[in-house]
Amino acid sequence: MITPARTYQLTLPWPPSVNHYWRIAPQGGLYIDAAGLRFRRATSERVAELRALRRLPALPVQGRLGVVIDASAPAGRSNRFDLDNLVKATQDALVHASLIEDDSQIDDLRVLRDEPVKDGRILITITEIESIHRRAA
Numbered sequence: 495m496i497t498p499a500r501t502y503q504l505t506l507p508w509p510p511s512v513n514h515y516w517r518i519a520p521q522g523g524l525y526i527d528a529a530g531l532r533f534r535r536a537t538s539e540r541v542a543e544l545r546a547l548r549r550l551p552a553l554p555v556q557g558r559l560g561v562v563i564d565a566s567a568p569a570g571r572s573n574r575f576d577l578d579n580l581v582k583a584t585q586d587a588l589v590h591a592s593l594i595e596d597d598s599q600i601d602d603l604r605v606l607r608d609e610p611v612k613d614g615r616i617l618i619t620i621t622e623i624e625s626i627h628r629r630a631a
Contacts, residue, residue, distance in 0.1 A: 501621045502550055502593075504540055508568055508614030509533050509587070511579035530583060537587035554595045560602035560621040561585075567607075568614035577605040584616060594620070 509515075510529040517527045526534070544550040565580055585597035594600075601623060608617075 499622050499624075500555075501619060502555065503617065503619045504544055504550065504593075506540060506584070506587070506616050506618060507533065507536050508566075509580050509583040509616060511575070512582045513579060515583040515586075530586075533583060534587045534590045538591040541588075541591040541593050550593065554592045555599075555620060555622065556595060557599065558601045558623050559594065559599045560623045561600050561604070562617075562619040562621075563603075563605045564608050564617040564619070565605060566609060566611040566615050566617075569610040569612050571610065571614070577607060580616065581605060584618065588618070588620075 510527065510533055514527060515530040515533075516524050519525055541550060545552055563577075563580060563584055565577060567575060581603070585594075585600070588594050589597060
């Protein structure tokens with residue numbers, strides 16, 4: 495018997511790009527900028543809200559995952575931004591919020607550009623998938 499794939503969805507605020515997420519300390523090493531920390535906190539709060547409503551699992555999603563990030567930039571901002579710059583901050587925040595165990599679980603990652611909205615937002619869809627899909631070389 496095949497069980498249907500479980501899918502989880504949540505909307506998050508507009509994330510900082512990777513260019514504004516990580517910073518290099520004067521003494522060397524990386525740290526997360528204040529904007530990155532705010533995004534992580536907002537993600538953790540949203541995950542906790544949805545868990546309280548039983549819309550997300552209480553424990554991190556395990557196994558192989560497909561993730562779709564539907565990105566709507568803040569209105570009034572140019573729609574010229576690099577989609578891939580949104581990915582790392584988003585994955586990091588999902589791990590930090592314990593929604594997923596590690597971003598290495600993601601076998602299928604899609605990032606879509608949508609129409610701008612007032613303050614910007616990203617819609618995350620996480621789907622548990624059977625295994626890594628391989629294409630012939």
